[in-house]
Amino acid sequence: MPGWVRSYRLQALVSDLGCAAASAALAFSARFGELTPYVTPYALLSAALPLLWVGAVALNKAYEPRLIGVGSEEFRRIVRCGLALTAATAICSYLTKTDVARGYVIVALPLTTLLTLLFRYGLRRSLHARRAGGRCMRRVVAVGHRAGVAELVDRFRRERYHGMEIVAACLPDDTPGGVVGGVPVAGGFSDVPLVVSQLGADTVAVLACPEMDGLALRRLAWRLERTHTELVVAPALMEVAGPRTTIRPAAGLPLLHVEHPELTGVRQLVKNVFDRLIAGFLLVTLAPLLAGLAFAVRTSSPGPAFFRQTRVGRDGRLFTIVKFRTMRQDAERLKVELSSDADGLLFKVRKDPRVTPLGALMRRHSLDELPQLVNVLLGDMSLVGPRPPLPEEVARYGDDVRRRLLVRPGLTGLWQVSGRSDLSWEESVRLDLRYVENWSLMLDLQILWKTWSAVARGQGAY
Structure with missing residues (x-):
């Protein structure tokens, strides 16, 4: 076993013990005055919780080397441990007719689970930082x-x-x-x-x-x-992963069952409701910022504050996208004089002379895309999805690439958190197709979480 694996597991073990001990101490101190008849058993339970927690996590194989550093299975197993111990404690409390265990159901075990997830996330971020430098591989x-x-x-x-x-x-x-x-x-x-x-x-x-x-x-x-x-x-289907694949043994053969992507139905309805609720909330919350940016764009260079352009949405339907204007008014006329730095169908210029100074700043941190929340609220776009393409790009799509149009385009997506404009055309298409094949609400939440980091760094935006 590599040394870095042993180090990671040791850090995870120590942090799990610390999280359980802190949660048990908090639960004990919070209920001490109410549990005078049960002080001794409550104290013993508090002392035993760290060992019980680590034992449960180990039995659930959340310290397995193959789970370290990638995927969500490590976190899912910790959540399952928390749920299982909480249920077991609640049942014991009910059967013994005692208040001793209730503090753990309400405080200690949920808090232990939450703290463990946070510390494991911190360990993973640290591991990813080292891997970016070529270590711990x-x-x-x-x-x-x-x-x-x-x-x-x-x-x-x-x-x-x-x-x-x-x-x-x-x-x-x-x-x-x-x-x-x-x-x-x-x-x-x-x-x-x-x-x-x-x-x-x-x-x-x-x-x-x-x-x-x-x-x-x-x-x-x-x-x-x-x-x-x-x-x-x-497997041969390298872009299909996660919940869509299961192993089904038949006649001694491990058969890989691949489900079709769920692009309609209840899950899609939940996604639509989630998108519109979040978009509406953000539009209200960010209204002062949007007004300030609109004023800054309008006064910093000649032209309107907003830029409107026809894009292609789900199933090839056309809609008008709304963004803050980041270029000069005559940008389309000057486009013929420029050559793209990107391959494929995308037109990208790393140092585009048409972009205004304020526009460059907004592009770097994706502030120009905030008005697209209106498109999300109207149902033309989603919070997460493929890039919204231009009609002339779609006209040149092959059959494989056209599969991007099976879902609504997104305000952010795998392309946003994986390099943005630094991506090649082939890589951008591959990421969009991966999203279409493996969509889930959990994947959307993961992408939204990672978007904040990508936007803050501003890497790959021009």
């Missing part, structure tokens, strides 16, 4: 064909917070060596355990390929078992 040997390995290398380099660093590749045995995606080819499929041993790797990632069938994977797992090397298998 898992050493991975990628197994597959050249194109698949190159794509995997590129993805892991773009999203370093996953903590996967590919140190070597193993291609089919009859494939010539060399380099793939900047990673050396260290051998063939039959050489994987030897390559792992030589390079000190701790993970093997197997991509979908005909040579690595069920029998070959089983044999590889047996050989890696001796060195406790983790084996992960990437």
Whole structure:
């Protein structure tokens, strides 16, 4: 086990003990005067809570190395521990007809769960910061064909917070060596355990390929078992993840069941209501800021305060987007004299001479997009979704890219929290399609949470 994994687990264990101890002390001090007949059992329960909590978290495998640093499963398991212990305590309190445990149902256990989640989130942010600098990474040997390995290398380099660093590749045995995606080819499929041993790797990632069938994977797992090397298998549907995939065993075969994305129905209704409530609340709350920005735009350069443009929404419906004006009045006329810095269909100029000084500041922190809350309130847009495209862009879409139009465009999205204008056209499309395939209200909340950080940094906006 790598040293950084042991360090993370130790920090998580200590923080969990501290959170439980602090919550137990608070519950005990808050109810001490009311529980004179129960002081001794209450004190014993308070002293035991940290050990009970850590034991429950460990039994629920929330200290598993594979959960460290990525995904929401680590947090879900902690929440399940809190719910289970709260329910068990409430039942015991009811059966014994005592008030001793009620303080834990009301105060200690919910507070322990909340504090544990906050401390774990802090640990994860610290881990991601170290991974951005190339530390605390898992050493991975990628197994597959050249194109698949190159794509995997590129993805892991773009999203370093996953903590996967590919140190070597193993291609089919009859494939010539060399380099793939900047990673050396260290051998063939039959050489994987030897390559792992030589390079000190701790993970093997197997991509979908005909040579690595069920029998070959089983044999590889047996050989890696001796060195406790983790084996992960990437399915062919690399953009489909989370709640849409489940393993269904049938006739001894682990079948991967993939559900269709839920783009209509109750969940979509909940999303619509959530979007409009939040948009209405923000419009009322930010009214003074919006008025001040409108006045600043109107007085800092000739032209109106707002910029209106036709965009394409869900199912190809046209609507008018509203933004603060960030360019000169003659921006469209000057556009023909400029060349885009971006590839694909997007027109982006890193140092666009048409952008006003105030407009550059607003773009950097996405303040120019705040009026789009009106579009969200009207139902043309969502808080989270793909980029709202121009009609001329949509006219050049292929069949795959057109799938972006199955959901409403968003005020923010995966593209906003993953690089903004620094993204290539292909990467922007990939992120939008990933959102369409894996949409959920929880994903929306995660993106909204990350948007604040992306907007504050202002990275990738121009």
